[in-house]
Amino acid sequence: MKLSLSVLLLGSSQVLGLELQKPIKAAQVPSSVISSASDSNAPAYRDDLVSLHKSLVEISSISGNENEVGKFLVDYLSARDFVVQLEVLPPTNTSNPGKPRFNVLAWPGPNRHPSPKVLVSSHIDTVPPFIPYSRTDADPTADTVIAGRGSVDAKASVAAQIIALQSLLESGRIVGKEDSVMLLYVVGEETSGDGMRFFSDTRSQLSPPPDFKAAIFGEPTEGRLVCGHKGIFSCNITVKGHAGHSGYPWLGKSATEVLARGLVRVLDTDLGSSEEFGNTTVNIGLFEGGVAANVIPERATARLAVRVAVGPEIGGEKIVAQRLQDVMRSVDEDAFEFDCNSGYGVVKCDCDVEGFETTTVNYGTDVHYLQGNHTRYLYGPGTIFVAHGPDEAIKLGDLETAVEDFKKLILHALES
Template structure:
């Protein structure tokens, strides 16, 4: 259920006054008239202020409360109506809009959680490079989206666009899935923010996660025939998965389907035959469906499974979620370079029939790393480009 107002939701009516007040725009009228390729100094100053505060607040998935509280306060100070949607205890999505209704034709969205570990905010004034965890993925998008919409405040009816900032995108999308179930209505277009190098994305690969768990029998390493080594069985399973990679479906648009062996663990000591072992995998689908890929994985491991079961052990495949196939995304707005990407997003987690756009500042190649960073000019360009996307989405909605 959507909970209106920050104060009623968390009982922190004094939050805005307790925090440092956001810097106001000194010349709001400048935002309405600036050339399409130049961001005014006042808007740039506000953009950097907002981005810095978002990045300075650690918000690793499951710990998004503080950044959500600050962001809600900031949006309220800009005359947005703010609703906080409780996804789980102390974890809230932020839905913001002007006026009394959240039923807008266009939704602009990104996520406020990050991967670990936390890296502090740094700004090199000489190079114009900003670094820190989330500076790119995806607080750069969050800040640019907000400033873009503020720049359109006087040009659009209050019921035209709403903002949604979700939790949990980095670990499966529970924030967006919860919003999808409780969304106020369907949308005509949704603009998603992720690092895309300032290009418009025409699609991204699908996703499937799974874990292989092996049960063996412990024994002294001097007498390995008295046990069943789970590590040996897992090694055989890994070899079969590696061979399977050469036979996975592919497409001209997305390239090859890939399987990454993300984590492997097993056994307790070098002198003990391993009783248990497991490995975690991530599949990026370039073609086909999760059902097809699951069938291929089961087939590749069937012989290993039968052999270990014959020895008194076991092999189990645990699927992380239903997964999803490749995601085609609208890229029909002129003036943008176009790309496809290999990473997953919240796009498939929001149900409904609507135009879907994916764009954001910064590169995915530095996201999730210890050198996550982007240039100020990338943030400023993103504000201008988000404004273009919002206006294009509203124009297309008028024609429907």
């Protein structure tokens, strides 16, 4: 059968051609990634799953430089008779010059299906630094541990989703419904969510625009279906003081002292909590100020990441941001300047699917950025506790379980 490939250029006038730390050791793998999966009944797709996951992890795709892994997915899906379209994002300061960033859209072939009912999606970017692929066994078993950057977050979900859909197609379990499923793999989730936001903003350019009834998002959830996750916003804080000789502190105003006192008060205050999501947490990611040890600091800055535990989804972050500012101004009414970037409150997902354990998570996802009135599912293999760290790794048995679970979710979404 002739393979089909079309290229959709959104935000770019150039046609995109198709030619377009230290490795982890087995002993370093945390016990949290070890499961009791049995190898007695290896699935028929094991080799394909291992191969696809390996290829994805071997390609460095740190946010802003996702071009190579995107091209790999284009080739992989096209060779399996998927119709593939590329959605090219406008260049950004983090982009690699000469290498466009693009989302990968795909439908089971041979024709593009304009009105899919179910979207299956994850992200192809990772956090830095790149960690090479490795695994504990040359001949994989369910107990094989696979390591490398993205092996969990979120290339495990990407590989499991693709193999799950292929398995459903090959088994004939979605005969007559092939045109109801669409794959979407986006860039930039780990930074600003610009890939999903761009897709959401521009999908009207697809003809006709897709009107999804359900979307299945892949993230590391330890194989549980997520009922919701915390919201998030970032805040840049500047304090203006008055410089002077450190021997006479009453003659100046220490910006670092004011900022430190304000931050401590914030950390000691409940900015918003709920029974389902716990308490709002604040991470002081950056703190800078002053010019010398014997000079009263005239200026100090901090950058915060705030995980929001209250709603509503649209506006919950503003409630917490205002509380944070009020608390800090109670230390000094005039010294603070705030630049709290837009975010969102708690995000609710559907978790009423038979056969799944459920949970809530503290991290952000692309779920919020896909606008529309659709059911939202969040699920994936691996644990967030090793994602973003030097010991990122997953068991093959957990990957295989995810394939079966994604099949269940796709079937459930199609039948709902």
